[in-house]
Amino acid sequence: MDRARVAALADERLDWRFKAVPAAGWGLTAAEYLATGPTLDGLATPLVTLDAGALDHNLSTMAQWCAKAGVGLAPHGKTTMAPALWQRQLDAGALAITLANLPQLHVARAFGLRRIHLANTLLGPAGLRWIAAELATDPALRFTSWVDSVRSVELMAEALRGAPAPVDVCVELGAPGARTGCRTLAEAHAVAQAVHTAPELRLAGVSGYEGAIAHDATADSLAAVTRYVTELGRLHQLLASDDLFETEEVWITAGGSAYFDTVTEQLAPLADDRTRVVLRSGAYLAHDDGFYRGISPLARPSAAAATPFRSALHGWARVVSRPEPGLALLDGGKRDFSYDEGFPEPQLVRGRGRGPSGGRITALNDQHAFLRDADAGVSIGDTVRLGLSHPCTVFDKWTLIPVLDSADAELPRVVDLVRTYF
Known part of the structure; x- marks a missing residue:
């Protein structure tokens, strides 16, 4: 590949066209934005990140x-x-x-x-x-x-x-x-x-x-x-x-x-x-955290000695409504996350170090996810990390994807930005 052309992606100016980029990053190049030391807490939801x-x-x-x-x-x-x-x-x-x-x-x-x-x-x-x-x-x-x-x-x-x-x-x-x-x-x-x-x-x-x-x-x-x-x-x-x-x-x-x-x-x-x-x-x-996790040759019982792959793909969505007992609405949906090979999987609530107990996504609208179960343990304003299934229908929804040093960290840092072209 033309390494100079790939490297030049760092010089692209960020603005409102990239839904993963906060307003604080508009006008900066990708390299300049990364130099500010951004963290996950500075990004809005809905969001998809790589690890x-x-x-x-x-x-x-x-x-x-x-x-x-x-x-x-x-x-x-x-x-x-x-x-x-x-x-x-x-x-x-x-x-x-x-x-x-x-x-x-x-x-x-x-x-x-x-x-x-x-x-x-x-x-x-x-x-x-x-x-x-x-x-x-x-x-x-x-x-x-x-x-x-x-x-x-x-x-x-x-x-x-x-x-x-x-x-x-x-x-x-x-x-x-x-x-x-x-x-x-x-x-x-x-x-x-x-x-x-x-x-x-x-x-x-x-x-x-x-x-x-x-x-x-x-x-x-x-x-x-x-x-x-x-x-x-x-x-x-x-x-x-x-x-x-x-x-x-x-x-x-x-x-x-x-x-x-x-x-x-x-x-x-x-x-x-x-x-x-x-x-x-x-x-x-x-x-x-779905289809390929279940079918990958490196995760089958017959491959017990193999080193399995790790999910690098996560969604993040905020609880915006608790309109009735046992139901929370998140601000991410079909326009943001994959759903063709299974709904997103609730994994943890930011700041609590644990998952929404018993919670599961049961439906997606264009811009909302339905998180159900009475003991889900989430409140309005909480940010939930979601495992996603089938990466092929996630990347196409995002023109720029932040890369975190670790999605499991207490305060993940943004260390790179991946530009996609669909």
């Missing part, structure tokens, strides 16, 4: 896990859309950053990202012509897209006709009832042959997403994931035996943040001097 220690822990834990397992990592950048965090992941050994659509590619190139894996099919002619121009003007740029049909190959080739260099693609394998991807090995083989005969494209590997196969860690779900990943490995072997791959390095890539252990167990043995197995886990960096 510096947890980020460091998760970054090193995943890097060490991949190194020990002998697999590469191209973390999914759509989780955070934060170039400064992408830079940290690359510095920790990531091979590339994975993205999901054309607007995300625009952000990446604006920050000089040169190793990009698009976990999607890029079909729009305007987008294809743009990436072709980027490849032509930046010889160091390495870009790979996905494809899952012969028709997609035809459309891509047509849009790229006359481009100075081919675009690399991976054939995507899916599964019946799942998301995108060829449904059979025969279909995938036909797509690979079509790529091989199109001068505008080069076959660079095989790809898939096992997270579309299952959504929990039951024995049946893990077995289904294993079957799917095994088929992905068979696809690689089939295309390799037919000598269809055209790039110096070939990728077999899968692995979200829920089943990367299964992916590694099945695919890592296929790596060789030319073939690289690459995970695309993205949620591990922030982790969570």
Whole structure:
């Protein structure tokens, strides 16, 4: 990445556009604001923060896990859309950053990202012509897209006709009832042959997403994931035996943040001097206090010796009403916190060092959370820390996220600001 462009984020002026920044910080650059020594108590609610220690822990834990397992990592950048965090992941050994659509590619190139894996099919002619121009003007740029049909190959080739260099693609394998991807090995083989005969494209590997196969860690779900990943490995072997791959390095890539252990167990043995197995886990960096806490491979009973990830993501909301017994209304809701994989989890009341006893969030409105249970032990004006589930739908709600030295500290200090681009 362009380190100077990332570093220049510290020079951005803060103002009312950033809902996490108090009025006292308006007019200052991000660096100037941090130099004032801000603390959590100086920030308004609703609020989302990151924990510096947890980020460091998760970054090193995943890097060490991949190194020990002998697999590469191209973390999914759509989780955070934060170039400064992408830079940290690359510095920790990531091979590339994975993205999901054309607007995300625009952000990446604006920050000089040169190793990009698009976990999607890029079909729009305007987008294809743009990436072709980027490849032509930046010889160091390495870009790979996905494809899952012969028709997609035809459309891509047509849009790229006359481009100075081919675009690399991976054939995507899916599964019946799942998301995108060829449904059979025969279909995938036909797509690979079509790529091989199109001068505008080069076959660079095989790809898939096992997270579309299952959504929990039951024995049946893990077995289904294993079957799917095994088929992905068979696809690689089939295309390799037919000598269809055209790039110096070939990728077999899968692995979200829920089943990367299964992916590694099945695919890592296929790596060789030319073939690289690459995970695309993205949620591990922030982790969570919900979906990923319950499904992460490093938190399952079978991984008793593993070092689990720590949640770096927290919400903060203030009690603004106690309109009836057993109910407190907080000033944060759907516009602030994730809710698609479970409601926020009340964890502690600021200044009391304990959680709201028995309290639970039962509903969210746009700007309110319903904290219920008679012995919740909160009063109007109290600030409640919330554990959040599914980081992918938290980051997109905040253009600037304060990073605390420790969310568990008596008075957390703001030590950084993470800028996002959605």
